[in-house]
Amino acid sequence: MNSKQISFTNPDSGHQLAGIIDLPEKAQPRGWALFAHCFTCGKNLKSTRHISRALTRQQMGVLRFDFTGLGDSQGDFASSHLSSNIGDLVAAANWLKQNAQGPDILIGHSFGGAAVLQATSLIPAVRAVVTIAAPFDPKHVTHLLNTAMKEIKEKGSARVDIAGRSFTLGKEFVADLATHKSEERIRKLGRPLLVLHSPGDPVVDIDNARLIFQAARHPKSFISLDHTDHLLSKEADALYVGELIACWASRYLGADKE
Numbered sequence: 001m002n003s004k005q006i007s008f009t010n011p012d013s014g015h016q017l018a019g020i021i022d023l024p025e026k027a028q029p030r031g032w033a034l035f036a037h038c039f040t041c042g043k044n045l046k047s048t049r050h051i052s053r054a055l056t057r058q059q060m061g062v063l064r065f066d067f068t069g070l071g072d073s074q075g076d077f078a079s080s081h082l083s084s085n086i087g088d089l090v091a092a093a094n095w096l097k098q099n100a101q102g103p104d105i106l107i108g109h110s111f112g113g114a115a116v117l118q119a120t121s122l123i124p125a126v127r128a129v130v131t132i133a134a135p136f137d138p139k140h141v142t143h144l145l146n147t148a149m150k151e152i153k154e155k156g157s158a159r160v161d162i163a164g165r166s167f168t169l170g171k172e173f174v175a176d177l178a179t180h181k182s183e184e185r186i187r188k189l190g191r192p193l194l195v196l197h198s199p200g201d202p203v204v205d206i207d208n209a210r211l212i213f214q215a216a217r218h219p220k221s222f223i224s225l226d227h228t229d230h231l232l233s234k235e236a237d238a239l240y241v242g243e244l245i246a247c248w249a250s251r252y253l254g255a256d257k258e
Contacts, residue, residue, distance in 0.1 A: 001022045001023060001024065001025060001052070001053050001056035001057075002022070002023045002024075002025055002056075003020050003021065003022050003023070004020070004021050004023075005018065005019070005020055005021075006018075006019045006020070006021055006063075006095070006099075007019065008065075008091055008092065008094075008095040009091065010068065010084075010087050010088050010091040011091065012084075012087045012091075013068060013075060013084065013087065015068050015073065015074040015075040016073065016074045017065055017066060017067075017068065017073040017074070017088055017091065017092070018043070018065060018066050018071060018072035018073045019043065019063055019064065019065030019066070019092065019095075020043055020044075020063070020064050020065070021061065021062070021063055021100075022052045022053070022055070022056050022061065022062040022063075022064070023056060023061050024056045024057070024059045024060070024061070025056070027059050028059075029059060029060055029061030029100070030059045030060065030253050030254065031060050031061070031102065031104040031105065031249065031252075031253035031254075032060065032061045032062070032063065032096055032100055032101055032102030032103045032104050032105070033055055033060055033061070033062045033063070033102075033103060033104065033105040033106075033107050033245075033249070034062075034063050034089065034092055034093055034096060034102070034103035034105070034106055034107070035048060035051070035052065035062055035063065035064040035065075035107045035108075035109075035112075036067075036085070036089060036106070036107065036108040036109065036112030036113070036115050036116050037064065037066070037067070037109055037112050038109040038110035038111055038112055038133075038230075038231065039110055039111035039112075039141055040070065040077075040167055041070075041109070041110075041112075041231075042066050042070050042071035043064040043065050043066050043071060044071065045231070046233065046235070046238070047109075047231055047232035047233060047237075047238040047241075048064055048109070048238075049064075050232075050235050050238035050239050050242065051107075051232075051238050051239075051241055051242035051245070052064055052242070053239070053242065054238075054239045054240075054241070054242025054243050054245075054246060055242050055245065055246050057242075057243075057246075058243070058246035058247075058250070060105075060246060060249070060253075061100060061102075063092055063095070063096055063103070065088070065092050067080065067084075067085050067088050068080045068084050068085070068088055077167055077168070077169075078157055078167070078168040078169060078170045078173075079170060079172065080173065081172055081173040081175075081176035081177070082111075082114065082115060082118065082138050082173075082176055082177060082180055083176050083179070083180075085111075085112075085115040085119075086115055086118050086119045086122070089106075089115055089116065089119040089122075089123070090119060090122050090123060093119075093123040093125065093126075097125060101125075102125050102126075103123065103125060103126060104125065104126065104127045104128070104249070104252065104253055105126070105127065105128050105129070105130060105245070105249045105252070105253075106119070106120060106123070106126050106128075106129045106130065107129075107130045107131075107132070107245065108129075108130070108131050108132065108134060109132045109133060109134070109232075110132070110133050110134060110135070110203070110204060110230065111134075111135065111138070111141055112134075113131035113132060113133070113134020113135070114134055114135055114137075114138040114140075114141075114180075114182070116129055116130075116131065117129065117131065117134070117182065117185055117186055117189065117212075118138075118180055118182075118185055120185075120189055120190075120191055121185070121188065121189075121190070126191055127191065127192070127252040127253070128191055128192040128193070128194070128248075128249055128252040129189060129191050129192070129193050129194070130193075130194045130196065130245050130248075130249070131193070131194070131195050131196065131197075131212060132196045132197070132225075132232070132241060133196070133197055133198065133201055133203070133204050133225075133230050133232075134195075134197075134204065134208065134209075134212065135204050135208050136182055136183075136186075136207075136208040136209075136211035136212050136215070137182050137208075137211075138177050138180050138182060139177045139178065140204065140208065141177070142174060142177065145158075145160050145169065145174075148160045148169070149174070152169060152170065152171050152174055153171065153174075156170060156171050157169060157170040157171065182215075183211075183215045186212060186215040186216050187215050187216070187217065189216060189217070192219040192220070192221075192251075192252060193212075193216045193219070193220045193221070194220075194221045194222075194223070194245065194248050194249075195209050195212050195213050195216075195220070195221070195222045195223070196222075196223050196225055196241060196244065196245075197209035197222075197224065197225060198224070198225040198226065198227075198228045198229065198230070199224055199225075199226060200226075200227070201229070201230050202229075202230065203230040204230060209222060221248065223244060225237070225240075225241065228241075
């Protein structure tokens with residue numbers, strides 16, 4: 001795939017966000033996907049790159065980017081929250097609309113899946129939505145905070161270790177989670193939905209996929225990612241997921257798909 005770095009601004013925060021456009025090598029994209037990475041991850045996570053590569057092989061363009069305060073994007077992660085992630089997604093979608101087209105497909109991995117489910121109604125161009133190992137309720141992420149929750153409530157912020165890295169999270173992050181109604185948003189999604197989840201996921205239990213699927217209206221699909229881990233850390237698993245998404249999404253691409 002051919003890749004190039006881009007940047008765009010979230011007008012709500014004024015922060016510059018860093019992204020990468022992945023393009024097919026020999027043809028113009030037949031559609032565009034916007035990818036939302038997992039909690040505290042980033043656009044350069046290996047599985048994200050592999051999924052994007054599989055999509056470009058099927059003639060899809062992809063925009064993957066770093067949420068506020070992560071990777072190469074500006075901002076303080078401690079001051080970010082789900083609402084700011086949603087704002088980042090809308091800003092990314094607007095960049096695509098102005099510089100390419102779409103986005104046709106929204107893809108969200110883990111907490112990024114929670115973000116795309118919330119953001120879909122704000123991005124009219126979206127034709128279909130994909131979640132990978134996503135929580136049904138965004139508040140699910142608080143289980144990663146463990147004992148830090150008490151310190152956040154008492155002191156306003158706390159350092160937490162997630163996936164071997166240390167981050168500061170503030171009370172705004174926790175408070176914001178409660179403002180988002182997941183079941184209502186999913187029920188009113190108004191787009192075809194593909195739910196991908198491993199039955200053995202130790203981070204986000206498979207029951208989350210059941211709840212998302214039950215809340216959604218048809219057309220909706222579920223695919224079990226047997227023998228995969230939460231981050232799709234094996235290259236073969238991530239490429240498989242990308243190929244699945246490309247095949248499923250092809251039905252919703254093209255000028256005749258309204």
